[in-house]
Amino acid sequence: MSDQLVKIRDLWLEGRSDETWNPIINGVDLNLKKGEVLGLIGESGAGKSTLGLAAMGFCRDGVRVFKGSVEFDGIDLLNASAAVKRDLLGKRIAYVAQSAAASFNPAHKIIDQHVEGPTQHGVMTKEESEADGMELYRKLRLPNPDEIGFRYPHQVSGGQLQRAMTAMAMACRPDLIIFDEPTTALDVTTQIEVLAAIREIVQEFDTAAIYITHDLAVVAQMADRIKVLLKGDEVETADTRTMLTAPTQEYTKSLWAVRSFERPLKSPVIASAVPVVSVRSVDAAYGKVPVLHDVSFDMHEGRTVAVVGESGSGKSTTARCITGLLPPSAGEILFDGEVMPPSYKRRTKDQLRQVQMIYQMADTALNPRVTVGNIIARPVQFYSGLTGKALRKRVDSLMDQIELPADEYYKRLPSELSGGQKQRIGIARALAAEPKFIICDEVTSALDQLVAEGILRLLARLQDELSLSYMFITHDLATVRAIADEVVVMKEGRVVEQGPKREMFKPPHHPYTDLLLSSVPEMDPDWLTNLLAERGVDNIGDAAVDNM
Amino acid sequence: MGNVLTIILQRLALGVLTLLIVSVVIFVAVNLLPGDFAQLILGQGATEEAVNTIRRDLGLDQPMVARYLTWLGGMLTGDLGSSFAQLNFATNMGGANTVTVLDQILPRLGNTMFLAGVTAVIAVPIAVTLGVLAALYRNTIFDRVANIATLSSISSPEFFMAYVLILVLAVINPIFPSLSNIYDGMALSDRLEKTMLPALTLTLVVTAHMMRMTRASIINLLASPYIEMARLKGMSPMRVIVKHALPNALAPIINVVALNLAYLITGVVVVEVVFVYPGIGQLFVDSVKIRDIPVVQACCLIFAAAYILLNLTADIMSILSNPRLRHPK
Incomplete structure (x- = not known):
C-alpha cells in the first residue's frame, strides 16, 4: 500500500514511576493513510498523548519502548538515528500542543519561532518563511495577519495562539500533524474558530493528522476514523459515523452515555422565601x-x-x-x-x-x-471544637458521605489518590x-x-x-x-x-446565551459544518462575541 | 516601557535608602572599635592633655550624632575627609598640603576595579559556557568532571590556590610574574601581565558558583512544554539549550554573576596580600590596624555601594531580560 503514511505494529510502551517500569501502551496497532484524520480518544491516563508522540518516534523522559515498531513513510522511526529523526521532526511530522501559551517560548516573537523550522531545515529562507507565515495567519483568520507575528506570545490571546501554533506546525507543509488536545484549554466560543481553522487548513493541504482529545463531540467534527483507548489497550476502531451510531464495545457505549445525566426539575422558588x-x-x-x-x-x-x-x-x-x-x-x-x-x-x-x-x-x-484524615479533621476541629474520639467519629462519617471508607483512606496522602478521589476529599473538607x-x-x-x-x-x-x-x-x-x-x-x-x-x-435567548449554547459541540459529525454554514465563517468565536 | 521605568526608579530609590541605612551601621560599628587613634599614636606614656589636644584637633570630642552628620554631609559633597594618619604626618612635618581620604582611596579603588574587571572578563564567559555545556551533556563524564573541578577549586582556601598557581605558572614555568606590584603610568600590557596570576586565582574561586547556577537554571527549564516543542520541531540539542532555554534562564544567572562581581571588589584581601597587589583591600586592613577611622569608613561605604549598585544592575537586567515586562500587553 503506497498511500500508507504511519504504520504502528504491536507497540508496547512503558513508563517509569519510582524504580519500576509500568505498562502505558499494550500492543496497539495504528494505521494512517496520507491525508487521513484519525481521532484518538480516551480518559486521561489512557495513553493517548504517549501514543501520539510515539507516532513521531518521540518518547518523553521516563518513557521507553518495550517492543513493537513505528514506521513513517517506510522509515523505521524506533531504530532511526537522532539526526534522521531531527530531519523529519518539524519538516515532515509536526506537533500542536495542548497549551499554546506554555508551548510558545516566552522569550521570542511568534514569527521568529515560526520561521525557525523552515530555516533550520533548509526548506525556505527567512524572508520566504515570514511571508508564508503571514499567509497562513490570514488563512487561519487571525486578526492583523501581517502584524500579529511580531508580538510576543504573552501579548496574544489563547485562541489566537493556538491558531498561530497550527500555522507553525504547517510551516514546512508536513505530511503528518499530531494535534494533542488543541482546544481543551479554550472557551467554547473560541474553540469553534480553532476547530474550524484546523479542519480547513488540514483539508486544504491534504495533511494527515492524529487528533487526540477526550471530547467526543469535538472528535466527531474532526476525524475520519476514531480509535478508542482505555488504560493503554485499544477498545475499538471504526470510521466516525459508525462509531457514533453503533459502538460495539460496552466501554465506548458508557462514554457515549455520560452526557445523559440530568437532575429532575424542582418546583419554582416561593417568591417570599429569603435567599440563603x-x-x-x-x-x-x-x-x-x-x-x-x-x-x-x-x-x-x-x-x-x-x-x-x-x-x-x-x-x-x-x-x-x-x-x-x-x-x-x-x-x-x-x-x-x-x-x-x-x-x-x-x-x-x-x-x-x-x-x-x-x-x-x-x-x-x-x-x-x-493525610486525608487530617485534612478533613482540621476544619471539624476549628469550627466545632471536637477532639479525640468524637472528632474521629465525625471524620469517619464525613468520609462515609463521600463514599471513601475511612479505614482504607484515612491515613493516605493526597498523592496516593486518583483525581476524582481528591475532589471528593475537597468536598468532605467543605462539608466538615x-x-x-x-x-x-x-x-x-x-x-x-x-x-x-x-x-x-x-x-x-x-x-x-x-x-x-x-x-x-x-x-x-x-x-x-x-x-x-x-x-x-x-x-x-x-x-x-x-x-x-x-x-x-x-428560546428566545439573550444573543450571548444563544451564542454560548450554539457553540457547544454536539455528537453529530455534521454539527460544525452546519453551524459554519448557518453563521458564516467570519461570524464565529471572538468575532461573533465582538459583533454583538 | 512606562512600567519598567517605574520599577527601575523604585529600585534606585530603594538602593539609596539602603545605602543611607548602611552608612549609619558603618559609622556606629567603626566607632565601637576598641582603642582610639590619639591613644594609639601617642603610646602608653602620653599625658591626658596631649591626647585631648589631638582628639580636639580631629573632632573626636564631638558627640557621635554630630560627627555622623558632619561625615554624611562631607560624603554627599564628595569630601571623604582627611586621613588621620596622613593629617598627623603632614602637620608634624609642617607641610601645608594634607592628603585627603579620596587621594588615598582612588588609585587603590582603580586597581581593584581593574583586577575585578580582568577576572570578570575571563571568568564569566568560562563559567556560562561550562554551565551550558554541562547542561547539554548532563550526567555524562564531562558534566561530572566540570562539577568536581570547579567545586574543588572553590573549596580550597584562596591563598592555597594562589600559591599553587605561583608554583606552576611562575616558578616551574615562568610565564607570569609572581609579584603584582603595579603602579600608575604603567603600560596596559605590563599591567595585564602582572595582574594575570591574581586574576586567574580569583577566576578559580568564582567560576564554580556561576557555572553551577547556569547549569541548574537551564536544566530546570528542560521539562517546560516550549522546550519539548523545540525538540519536536527537530532542533539540535545545542540550539534547544542556547536559543530556547538560556534566554529564559537569564535572570538567576545575572544575579549570581552580580553577586560574584561584588565579591571580587570587596572580598579579595587575601589574594591582594599574596601577590602584593596594591588594591583597596590592603588599604582597608592597614587602616583598621592603625584606627584611621575616615579611611575605614570610606572603604566600608564603597564596599556597600558596590554591593548595592551591582545588585541593582542585576535586578534591572533581569527585568529587561523578561519580555513580559519589556513588552506589556
Whole structure:
C-alpha cells in the first residue's frame, strides 16, 4: 500500500514511576493513510498523548519502548538515528500542543519561532518563511495577519495562539500533524474558530493528522476514523459515523452515555422565601481595573445556581466577593437576609463557617504533606471544637458521605489518590464546616467525563440530604444541564441573563446565551459544518462575541 | 516601557535608602572599635592633655550624632575627609598640603576595579559556557568532571590556590610574574601581565558558583512544554539549550554573576596580600590596624555601594531580560 503514511505494529510502551517500569501502551496497532484524520480518544491516563508522540518516534523522559515498531513513510522511526529523526521532526511530522501559551517560548516573537523550522531545515529562507507565515495567519483568520507575528506570545490571546501554533506546525507543509488536545484549554466560543481553522487548513493541504482529545463531540467534527483507548489497550476502531451510531464495545457505549445525566426539575422558588445568599449590585475591581459591574442574583436553600460564562467574565471574582476574599467596591452580600461584612477578616466564625468552597484543581488545593484524615479533621476541629474520639467519629462519617471508607483512606496522602478521589476529599473538607452554602468553582473541569459524572451525582445526593445551596461556576453547558436549577450568564463582568434552567435552555435567548449554547459541540459529525454554514465563517468565536 | 521605568526608579530609590541605612551601621560599628587613634599614636606614656589636644584637633570630642552628620554631609559633597594618619604626618612635618581620604582611596579603588574587571572578563564567559555545556551533556563524564573541578577549586582556601598557581605558572614555568606590584603610568600590557596570576586565582574561586547556577537554571527549564516543542520541531540539542532555554534562564544567572562581581571588589584581601597587589583591600586592613577611622569608613561605604549598585544592575537586567515586562500587553 503506497498511500500508507504511519504504520504502528504491536507497540508496547512503558513508563517509569519510582524504580519500576509500568505498562502505558499494550500492543496497539495504528494505521494512517496520507491525508487521513484519525481521532484518538480516551480518559486521561489512557495513553493517548504517549501514543501520539510515539507516532513521531518521540518518547518523553521516563518513557521507553518495550517492543513493537513505528514506521513513517517506510522509515523505521524506533531504530532511526537522532539526526534522521531531527530531519523529519518539524519538516515532515509536526506537533500542536495542548497549551499554546506554555508551548510558545516566552522569550521570542511568534514569527521568529515560526520561521525557525523552515530555516533550520533548509526548506525556505527567512524572508520566504515570514511571508508564508503571514499567509497562513490570514488563512487561519487571525486578526492583523501581517502584524500579529511580531508580538510576543504573552501579548496574544489563547485562541489566537493556538491558531498561530497550527500555522507553525504547517510551516514546512508536513505530511503528518499530531494535534494533542488543541482546544481543551479554550472557551467554547473560541474553540469553534480553532476547530474550524484546523479542519480547513488540514483539508486544504491534504495533511494527515492524529487528533487526540477526550471530547467526543469535538472528535466527531474532526476525524475520519476514531480509535478508542482505555488504560493503554485499544477498545475499538471504526470510521466516525459508525462509531457514533453503533459502538460495539460496552466501554465506548458508557462514554457515549455520560452526557445523559440530568437532575429532575424542582418546583419554582416561593417568591417570599429569603435567599440563603443574595448578591446585591456588587461592583469589584483588582487594583484600579474594574472587573464586576452591578452584579445581582439570589441563591435559595437546597438549590443550585450555575454561573456560566467564558474565562474573564467575572465568575470566580463574584465567588471571591461572596467569600470575602475580595471586598466589593460597591454593593453588598446578604446571608439569610443579613448583610455580611465585606472582608472575611471582619466576619464572625459562624459567618465564615456557612460559606465554603471547593476548588477546580484538587491537586493544588490539598496539602500534599497532610493525610486525608487530617485534612478533613482540621476544619471539624476549628469550627466545632471536637477532639479525640468524637472528632474521629465525625471524620469517619464525613468520609462515609463521600463514599471513601475511612479505614482504607484515612491515613493516605493526597498523592496516593486518583483525581476524582481528591475532589471528593475537597468536598468532605467543605462539608466538615457544616455550611449551608458551598461554592463549587469548576469542580469537574479537570476530570474525565465518567469521573466528573460521579462527582456531580455525589453533589446532587448531598444537596438532597443536607439541603445545601450550591453556586456552581462552570463554562461547560453540559454540566449546567445536568445539575443546575437556575442559571446566571455572565459576560465581561455583567449578568446578561438569569432565570430557571428550563427557560434558559428554551428560546428566545439573550444573543450571548444563544451564542454560548450554539457553540457547544454536539455528537453529530455534521454539527460544525452546519453551524459554519448557518453563521458564516467570519461570524464565529471572538468575532461573533465582538459583533454583538 | 512606562512600567519598567517605574520599577527601575523604585529600585534606585530603594538602593539609596539602603545605602543611607548602611552608612549609619558603618559609622556606629567603626566607632565601637576598641582603642582610639590619639591613644594609639601617642603610646602608653602620653599625658591626658596631649591626647585631648589631638582628639580636639580631629573632632573626636564631638558627640557621635554630630560627627555622623558632619561625615554624611562631607560624603554627599564628595569630601571623604582627611586621613588621620596622613593629617598627623603632614602637620608634624609642617607641610601645608594634607592628603585627603579620596587621594588615598582612588588609585587603590582603580586597581581593584581593574583586577575585578580582568577576572570578570575571563571568568564569566568560562563559567556560562561550562554551565551550558554541562547542561547539554548532563550526567555524562564531562558534566561530572566540570562539577568536581570547579567545586574543588572553590573549596580550597584562596591563598592555597594562589600559591599553587605561583608554583606552576611562575616558578616551574615562568610565564607570569609572581609579584603584582603595579603602579600608575604603567603600560596596559605590563599591567595585564602582572595582574594575570591574581586574576586567574580569583577566576578559580568564582567560576564554580556561576557555572553551577547556569547549569541548574537551564536544566530546570528542560521539562517546560516550549522546550519539548523545540525538540519536536527537530532542533539540535545545542540550539534547544542556547536559543530556547538560556534566554529564559537569564535572570538567576545575572544575579549570581552580580553577586560574584561584588565579591571580587570587596572580598579579595587575601589574594591582594599574596601577590602584593596594591588594591583597596590592603588599604582597608592597614587602616583598621592603625584606627584611621575616615579611611575605614570610606572603604566600608564603597564596599556597600558596590554591593548595592551591582545588585541593582542585576535586578534591572533581569527585568529587561523578561519580555513580559519589556513588552506589556
